[in-house]
Amino acid sequence: MSQLTHPMESILRMNRMPHIWCPGCGIGTAMTALAEALNKTQIPLDKVAVVSGIGCTGRVAGYVKLDSFHTTHGRAIPFATGLKLANPELKVVVFSGDGDLVAIGGNHFIHAARRNMDIAVFCVNNFTYGMTGGQLAPTTPPPATSTTTPYGAYEQPFNLAHLADSAGASYVARWTVLHIRRLTKSMTEALQKKGFSFVEIICPCPTLYGRRNRIGDGLQEMQFYRDNCIIQHGADTRTIDIKFRDKIVIGKFVDRERPTFLDALNSRLLEALGNRYEPYGKVTENADRN
């Protein structure tokens, strides 16, 4: 039995385990979903790059056995954009937290969605800044308490799915880590989708969100998701705000075709310059893994 190894060993650095995440935290589960999705899509692993920002979720870049980079705070998407443009054959995955992607990196997020950069963005949303001590995040639903709002939050939070949808993302979905098989399927679709694909992963943060807001530990937060999630595919993203201790609408909301940044660039320049222009970044069809 001891010679048997974990099936995720081909993608994850098992010698770094146990990881830093708290007991009951769901980021590890989200990482399993990523590894499983990469296995399912059969993308050659040397053609995948994982980019993370700062925060608890930012540690994912260090735990995957792929080309990965742990960028400065909020700059995961600009780095991924650069990677994709320099080497269009790469499948670039951004795996980061809500504080990193939509607070500090909010501007980059909407502009990557607007340009329809061909990257997959997986955002782990735990409604707080976990690593720095539970401060108010742009996703904290009022009136949840955080260390910087001890009497309850009073700011309107971002609805990430609506933000991505209205900025022009090609694929938008939201799942919790409890819906692991659906999440994996959604990640597979996002990885295969051409254009900006965004999957919001709702994840328990027992230490700094659940316990502080009387939802409980990780397991109780998972039970909360089980009791309160409503699967509604194609729901209008304007109506699916996440409210405090209320029903959460999950599902696949947007799946549409739009020209990606490189497609738009090539077609514009071909139209303007004609034969003098050689299209950039023609992605050759990848052979199967091995």
Add this chain to the structure above:
Amino acid sequence: MQFWRRPLDADTIQVPRGEIHILSEQCKGCGFCVEYCPREVLKLSDSYNKKGYHPPLAAKVDDCVHCQLCELLCPEFAIFVTPKVPSVVGIPVDTRGEEVMVGES
């Protein structure tokens, strides 16, 4: 109470079986696997690992149908399931005396 009829080809159905492997030193005792195992195979053990958590224990090993939900849900990569051959032919009976019904994987 059972809401389904017994399939006519019950004698020929191959029911997968799984063997559970637990890396107890990696476990942080979150209890996801125990709570969400559809066959209630696992339970938290009374023993401690090096970090002082209670790792899970495969209590009803023969009930495992290799659905791999524990493997997917475990945030610590501390549990995995391998298929056990041969799989059982016909509908097996679990420890509660009920017939085990398995959907499509």
